[in-house]
Amino acid sequence: MSEEETKEGRPGETRRGFLRSAGLAVGGAALAAGSARADTPDPLITEEQPWGQYLGDGVDAHPYGMPSRHEAHVVRRNVPWLTADTTSSINFTPIHELDGIITPNGVCFERHHGGAADIAPADYRLMINGLVERELVFTLQDLMRFPRENHVYFLECAANGGMEWRGAQLNGCQFTHGMIHNVMYTGVSLRTLLAEAGVKPEGTWLLAEGADAAHMTRSIPMEKALDDCMIAFKMNGEALRTEQGYPVRLLVPGWEGNMWVKWLRRLEVGDQPWYHREETSKYTDLLPDGRAREFTWVMDCKSIITSPSPQMPILHGAGPTVVTGLAWSGRGTIERVDISLDGGVNWQPARIDGPSLPKSMHRFYFEFDWDGSELLMQSRAVDSTGYVQPTKDQLRAIRGTESIYHNNSIQTWHINTFGEAENVEVS
């Protein structure tokens, strides 16, 4: 089956195609699925239900709506043993529960270095200083008067998957891959904003600084700042959430999440990097010879099957089964995603559905007829530069097991005959 077919083909065709190329024993499983029948009438259909008889909540019952109460388990979670306190900690997006490419604001993972700052819009100031023609101060009102742009970008923490270098450790893609979200931002490009201050020719670096109790700082090369960096005040149409940097955060598309300074208060133009704590002590990648890579900004191409996964077993038994997941690259779009059911020996193309935007998550699906046997399920993404997502062993051969950051390796889920998934490594 050609890639064309999987991307463009109608669902029915695609599934037949898969069945053919997967070469699975479709007979028994397909029959079992098709023969499901009811012996007695379903009371949910034959009897009146309360929601069909009595009135529900009126408008304004919840002036700001929340998810259905039946979805109360779809929440961010943290791993308490990782850090001393939640004010200097991280939690994880429930990616196993989501679909499409946009992460709802309330479940976007949080990472704080000094808790989430609470800043009233009227108290907000942004300063631009350093090697500029005019050192300036802006209010939020001022920032709203610049021309705006809308872009969808993923934000991935460089440490996403960092606990998995030495071996399979956490049982759930929320915990192995959940330091990521994908959001449509509204804001102003740094190109526009910096033009207002007038960057001097010797201004080759930018320092971004937060207003929070960590006063987070990162050095950004001016070429990147002028290429696609932005400040944002809206996420998915509404104001940034407090924990995402309300009222203003920085966007550094495709580059590690730590650089996306929240509660942004200052941009300083300089002629050298600052080598602050988050670009020396942290966010540097220690290699086996004891030396470390610094300024490893770009997030490499990566993918993950979000369902089935350890928190999302297959519940229906053998038969038609939907595999779905996410893929992204800091270098562009995702060209293709392939799925293996045998631990990486053989691969079949998955179907990318929904918008394919640069430096944004892509959603993929792989529909197949599960025969109920054990599987070693993997996904592998290829980005628009032709980079193929590597295996963990390939990365470990270069980086060892102590580099913490930038683990973009292929993940394996072992599916047992019950449909339960477990985080494993294969060799």
Next chain:
Amino acid sequence: MSKFRKALLGAALIALPATALAEPLGLGRPALPEEVAAWDIDVRPDGTGLPVGSGDVSTGEALFEENCAVCHGVFGEGVDRWPILAGGEDTLAEENPEKTVGSYWPYLSTVYDYVNRAMPFGNARSLSNDDVYAITAYILYLNFIVDDDFTLSNENFLDVEMPNAQGFFFDDRETAEIPLFTHEPCMTDCSAPVSISAHAQVLDVTPEDAAAAERRRAAREGGEVAAAGEAPAEAPQPEAAPQPEEPALDPALVEAGARVFRRCQACHQVGDTARNTVGPHLNGIVGRTAGTVEDFRYSPALTEAGAGGLTWDAQSLAAYLENPRGYLPGNRMAFPGLPGEEDRDALIAYLTSMSR
């Protein structure tokens, strides 16, 4: 680096639309020199940004014990899971590398800059320039980089060479990895058959997830997935009948107090899941005898105060929180105090609400 810069510059030249040369709109206002001075506190490896000042190791030791040791330990060894600041020499190429200021940090300017902008955790920007020089000197001393009679100042700052200064190089993935991983993807018979070599369940360090557990049960036993494990977000809560003997608390004051409590959160927890962290948990603190939470190692000063009959009520809490060290000399709470009476009242209302 130059290779990267060229590549990026090339990309930028193509991508830069005319707006790069846009005329200013005249928005914002000029920053005043005092404003720039207040926020522009960053320090670079070449010493740019260092203020005039100095401090010695022994002053730094006293400041460190007072402001930092509750979390980082008197010798920078790290209490519980708080960061370790000293030790780890020659471990970077080993299996469990210990990355500390002494073993890993390439530049001393980073220590000054970071302590000055972010520490002590939960009370940032409370140290003077001389304090930060002294503490930086003490951290150097803890890492055997200077002797105990050393004084650090803006004048000799650049003379200090950090042991791992040469330990870093610019991201080389462009040459070391990308060519290896850029190829046609293999589709069939890409390796010999594989088998499982490691399981996550053997380690089993994943946090509890009731919904996932229920789904796994359903996968095994069949049947419907029961309602989500966690309490529904908006389940109707029966109104608790107010206790007649307790005066009602002003909800707005309690809410304001919850905000003030953020200043305590680095060290104290309250609520159902509260446990001892840097400080004792504060459940039931109003009405509690001082120094009596089990399993918490109090200072002798606080234990003795409790044995002597000190009970926390609105009055004693207000006095303690206004000036912890003045009220109870020798107690170990590294908190400078809450000067605002309104803040204290709100906080005590909040703690009272959490004590009922």
